[in-house]
Amino acid sequence: MHQFDKSILIAFNPHDSESLAAALLQYQQHLEDGSAFRKQVFNIEFVAVQGDNQHRLQLSDISDETLRTYVRDALSLTPDGYSESSHEAIEDNDPVYISEPILFALALQFPQLQEQVIHCARSIVAYARDNNDTADMWLDDMNVFGAEALYILARSDLNYLPLLAQFFIPYWDDEHAGEYHKFLADVVHRYGWCREVISAYIWCDNDPFRYQMFGHEWGNESHYQPLGEYLRANPQEYLWFKQALQNRLLDTPKMMESVHHDDEAHNPVLDFYLTLLPMDGDRFDDEDCAEFAQQHFIHASLEDEALDLQNRIQAQSSTPLFCYSASDLRTRESMDREDAWGDGLRRVKPLILALPQGKALWHYVYDGSQQDALQQLPVTELATLAKNAAPEFYRDLQDELIFGDSNKDICDDLPSVLYSVRRELQSDDEDAEDFADVLASDSEEQRAQQYLRLLDIFYRVLEQNEFPDGMRERLVDDDELLTTAEYFRRFSRIPAEDQEKALQQKVLHSLLDEFCDMDERLVKALLQRAQQLISSERTLANPAHWADEAAQSDLEIGHFALMAFILHNDWQQNFSDEQTPVLAEYLQQDNVWLKAANLSLERFYIEGGHYCPEGRGMSAEQVQLFRDYFCAQQPVLNQQQMIDLINRYAQRDDCTRRSSLSFNQFSELQNGYYFLNDHDDDYQRILLICFWLQCLPLPCSVPAKRIWKLMIALAPVRVTRLVMQAFSDDSYDVEFEDVLQEINHYEALEKAGINQGYLMAFQLSQCQPSYHTEKYVSWLVQYAAIDDTDTSMFGSRSRKLAQELQHGLRYINEADKIQFYRLLELRHPRFSYSNNDELQHDFRYTLKRNLCLCLSLKHWHSILASERGVSQLNCDSKVLSKKPLRITADYHTREDFVPGDMTWLGVWLVEDIGDCYEIFAGPELQQAELHQCRGDVLLFKGGIDRSQVMARANELLDSEACLQQLYQQILNYLDGNAAYEQTATLAEHYLLGEGLELEAPEYTMTGVDSFIWMLDEAQRDRLARLFFNNNYRGFKLVRDTIVQGYLSDQVKQGKITFSDMLEADEDDYEEQAAAFLLLWLLRLDIRPEHILLYCVKNQQFEACQHYVLALANDGLLKSCAAFLHTENRATLVEMLAEQNNGRSFLSIFAKDKARKIRDIVARFIS
Incomplete structure (x- = not known):
């Protein structure tokens, strides 16, 4: 059976009109009740039955040659196209699904069935428009249902072309369901712009498909006469077009692509006008569309004619001329719905009450009584019950379930389905009062038990062997409501015989699965569970219990990680038993180290391997030397030779831009290695094995120590993060609730050979100044000892620690490092940018990188x-x-x-x-x-x-020479050794203003904007003037840090303290920061049109409003406003209108080229 074979077979006699009518009616009913699809895929095949025989429909079943040609024409327009070998003789096991268009062709052979065919066609269109998403319309992996059938109907009678057009919904995935625009283009080429074809244009709500009736997806070339040109040449047809469009919109509003479109700003009639003519520009760019709309059409601009018509139509309707699909409305309702405390329980309670002995079951949830009702609870199809008895809960199911609503589907997504219920039953006593009318409780403990009892009911009703792993993680690790053993005893089907031993094995294998799940990191909760389990039954520490003999050779990295963890714990506790030598023996085998080597090599360029550039790969001999370093007692290569090999062939975890530009994304000195930083941190287990074993007095410590030293030489900070994440109280960030535990873990890493400077820098990088203020300030104070002249033992120690911290800072993320130095200067002003050669180097390095990114955009x-x-x-x-x-x-x-x-x-x-x-x-x-x-x-x-x-x-x-020329010119300018005019001209020539990129390419990195508030005032002014004037995108220099710059200035002036700045809520200072920025811009003589655009985009600030009025009073507003795009000019006009003295300047825009602007002006002036 093939993936897309259909399970619903509708059989009929192709030569019997009554049988055909019954098949059409049955199909229509499946469409209307939603059963025509299974997991978003069309699940119906129509088959022919003659006597006792049943066969798949064939094109040869269609006796009318014209209709058979229509079917072939329709198939030729699909992504797969028509193939004689595939479509003319369909075998039983062929993955070919064309029975729907054949059904329509067969039915159209009988004139008396035409009305039945049309009803069925309308149901096809209704289904498509109700869902408005091709993801709900798949026939197979390339094609959607319905299009061919509607095309055949339209070819047989052009009056039904609008049905085909309506089928092409706005939210069409033309990447995966491509080529379908050809259906409408085909009818244009066959019949020209007759009124039936123009009607199809009018009834099509898919803007790109309408455009492609005559044009190509990109560019302004046409494959047929554009409809707009036809209407220009035929004035009477244009009058008919406007009337027909009016009738259509009054009858059926234009459907929007999704609920995310801006209701108020939408002009549906303009949509139809914007696709009348070829467009030379980007149809997805608002300004290109605005410019295109202002071209002359017949009597006025496209925009004016469209909006005049829209106003006339809207005057005849009390409702908008656009609408949303039923599915989109459900989505919006779900998005807008804000749950009050108890709403989750209010939705689930009717479902429980509708079960057999429902009232008794709800008593069971409440206090644990009525357990007989639980024991007698039968398996129930939950979705069907919810649909009838608990529609609000059924809506939750629809929101959460993706692939179906069977009991298994519900079980798989039960944590999401019951999200609100779980949240409510974890609330405190005060919040619980809000739903006491639904489910009363006296304590958090009682509510936790109520949640577990509710899960008991779902477990029985759904009759699945187990809940998904996500449920166990929530109940055991996150909420700590159950131990692992208690969870499996309650929510799994354990054989009655030798139940405790079976339960123990269940818990063990669950633990092993998590240790071996390379998609997840090892975390503290998992290590604690492992320790508890092994402590409770030491025989489980023997790997022989972990797999049968046949599978012993298939032990995974996760198994070895658990062995290393147990052995290390035993050593720490000075404990040994009969399992200890067994574990040591397993870990002395080469298997673990070979696996460690091979896991690394998966992220290396190897000659003949996947994605290996020619000449870039490791040879077979080099691969063997790499493995030898991991496995041999005396490897051939030394550590430095190994590092050289890795740096040459390891795939880099770099920041890549423009497909060919790569940069270190951590720091200039720290390479990124993909095998140490893939998306799920696979290598964490190897590092932990090495960390746990390297300190043991056992032979297995020799390779462990060698590999450990190699890894900390390659990436000390990354290794620190991966190891510490296993001990952290947070699942991602490295945080500890117990300070003594934190100290112990870092001391263990220091003893294992990681320099204290790296460890301190890593700890600093985990602190957020605004959240860990006291701790962060302590790091600033510690660093400040670097120039302390105290020669005492304590003074020397403090100075040495500061020097080590300085060294470690060079290896953490650039962004964290520069933030530290920026705050250091504010706390200790002697550590200024101008006194720090390393910071000046970092700025030059960053400037060159940003210029490289910008220069690459301009050929x-x-x-x-x-x-x-x-x-x-x-x-x-x-x-x-x-x-x-x-x-x-x-x-x-x-x-x-x-x-x-x-x-x-x-x-x-x-x-x-x-x-x-x-x-x-x-x-x-x-x-x-x-x-x-x-x-x-x-x-x-x-x-x-x-x-x-x-x-x-x-x-x-020579792009490198150009980069060097521009880079050196800007450096000279910043140092005061080159003129602004000369530098600005060179930058204008070399940089694409629209692509000006001054921010960090990645959040871990720095951009020129990271340094703007660190530079001395003269350099800051020069840099800002250069880029603010080059292009408005130069404002990215300060876009995200204006408040930061303002507060820094306040600290330097002594108006607020450093601590107050760290603890400040930036939202409270946005108004002052905007005024601070505008004063700076005016002092720098920045282009007024750029300042105006900034003020328009930040219209909420009084300083921006005052600047707009000042510009108007100086007579510069009109010339500066010409720089703004239509939407920004519209915002500017509304800004003026909302100010007391602003309306007198609205006449400046009374004759604006954009209709939208003129309408706003008219609204306020009239």
């Missing part, structure tokens, strides 16, 4: 065009059609510049020499027909020195 030809002030055109630009094109005799290809360089591909250099355009450089051309090419053209004015232009182009191909 050499764009820089050349910017420098020369020449036009950069598309190959199909109409400008190039104004004069003849010819290829110069000494035409240069890219091979004349840098052989093999692909950046020339798709770029031509052209000179306007008066009577024609002459192409003098670019990719090879056979003829001067650039309009047939794809790419860019630089059009130079006549009289240029071509050799000079090409020489400069060649220089710009």
